[in-house]
Amino acid sequence: MNNLELSPGSNLPSNPSTSSTTKTRRRWPLVAGIAATAIAASGGVAFAKAHKTVTIDVDGTTTTVSTFAGDVEGLLAAEGVRLDTRDTVAPGLDTALRDGSDVVVRYGREVTVSADGKESDVWLNVTDSADALATLASRGSDVRLVASRQGERAEFPLRLHDDGPVAVVADGSTRVVQSDGDGVEEILRRFDIELDEDDRVSVVSVDDLAAAGGEAVKEADVEQVAKKSDAEVALQVERVRTRIVTRTSTIENDSRTVQDASLYVDEGPVVREAGEDGERTRKYEVTTVDGVVVDRELVSNEVTDKPVTRVVAEGTKERPEPEVAPEETSSPESADTSPDTTAEAATSSGTTASSETTTETAAPAPVGSNREIGQQMAAARGWTGSEWTCLEALWTRESNWDHTAMNPSSGAYGIPQALPGSKMGSHGSDWQTNPATQIAWGLDYIAGRYGTPCGAWGHSESVGWY
Known part of the structure; x- marks a missing residue:
């Protein structure tokens, strides 16, 4: 293993053996085969002690140095460039140096790649995101580089674009900036873009981003802005929110x-x-x-x-049939057929005797009460005296003459306790609130089923209902 030392991304240190150097940052054409070139084991390579001037490109930073090194490995060792097994060098380490030689070093960096929605980690030997996306273009129609997250920080191993503009797409807008070789974190800081821990940060080609569409990209007008600015690379911030919806x-x-x-x-x-x-x-x-x-x-x-x-x-x-009250008949034994007695009565009183009928007189109902209404409506049917007494007793038992009374068990309603109460609707739509409507229905019900209030009262006394 070689002993070359320089951390990835560092500039070449000054060295007493070098001549005056000129450091410039520029795009360096990739040497043919550099992506596939591994570090070669050094052999016993003899080299001339001749002085020569060579150019070293370390991750896009070029330096012209004067050296007496005979091969690439000796040059890098003299300049303190440390390599790892994933880094690439062109030409190979055992290649002899000549005056005017160019040496290119590309450090290997691990990046997370999302291709058509599937993520994987790959190692690349490129300097910035533009080169990385070009290298990975064959992996899918939507290829992007995903920044790793540490809380509110976005860590990304590559510069965005060494010598081109970058479109920054976030929060519904697109802004273009000259990256000057800056990384993701520096660009976000320029625009005061703060991240939540769930937000996604990725680097994607402008063409892929515009083609992918989506409401956020349309709102940011990525395609139009990119055309005007010639930006090839886009830094996209996607706001991710997770919440519980009930x-x-x-x-x-x-x-x-x-x-x-x-x-x-x-x-x-x-x-x-x-x-x-x-x-x-x-x-x-x-x-x-x-x-x-x-x-x-x-x-x-x-x-x-x-x-x-x-x-x-x-x-x-089944409801039993109502009992029919027996008709009253005069018994021959009870009839007074003695003309003498009748005559005596007529003589003593001075009048002609006749059969005597006793009529029971009911007490008047309170004025304006439901009972008074019932008494008047019953009297209109000829139900006075004992018939009114039977009716008054029947409906006192059923509802106490309350037109809003309701049986909680059966649901029977009103003064006559109709079941269901809606039956009384045949006598008026106000059957729930008008006592006269309820009484009219109840009198018709008694007349049709029992003939008279006393018939209904007798049935109620016998079986407990009418």
Whole structure:
């Protein structure tokens, strides 16, 4: 192994053996085969002690030196240029030097390359990003050099462009700068571009960047700016954001019908449980690049509010037929057929005797009350006296004459406790609030089913309902 020493990227040190030197930085045409030339093992090469002037190009920095070295290896050793196994030299180390010889040294640098979205690490012997991209162009249609990240710093082993402008694309705009051989970090500092730890920094050819398109590139107008500036290389900063997004959706409740032997068939369905929709919550980890979603991953999916099933009960019990009240008949034994008695009564009273009928007189209902309305409407049907007494007792038991009364178990509603209450809609759309509408329906119901209020009252007394 040779003992040449100079760190990659350093300038050649001054040496007493050299003549006055002129240092210039310029693009040096790559010597044919330099990318494939490895460090050759030194042999016993004799060299003349003749004085000669040669030019050394170390990573694009050229220096003209005077030397008595006989070959390339001796020259580099005399100038303190240290090489590693991944560095390249042209011509080879054992090549004899002549006056006017050119020696080119290219240090090997490891760079991360993204080609069509797939990353890999490669070693290159080039001086700047422009040469690197030209070397790697055959790898894909979208080739870029990816800067490594250390927190808010972007580390990159190559200069951007030794002798050309660089397009800086960040935050929706494109700015062009003459790089002067600067690296990524220096260029970002020029424009006060700060990085978050998730941001991506890459170097790409302007042609590839313009062809790749995307909203951020269009917004930055990369293509137009590049044409005006003749920039070949672009330094792109992509703002990467990752956040948790929550989405909720409704879970519709189910409905279930059950049979209930305690309810009559004609009572209609009764809602036992109203039911309620549930809710499902999903959380996604969403990644955006310059505001465009590039990845969305489901991180949780759970029911945060369980739905409640709606339960409806249907009766299965048949309602018994109403009992028919027996007709009153006069018993022959109870009839008073004695003309003598009738005559005596007529004689003693001075009037003609007739059959006597006792009529029960009901107490008047409170003025303006639901009872008063009911008493008046019943009287209009001829239901006074004992019939009113039966009606008053029946609906006192059912609802206490409250037109908003509702049975919490069956759902029966109103003064007559209609089941369902909507049946009373046949007598008016205001059946929920108007006691007169409810009473009119209730009187018709009693007349059609039991004939009279006392018939309904007798049935209620017998079985507990009417």
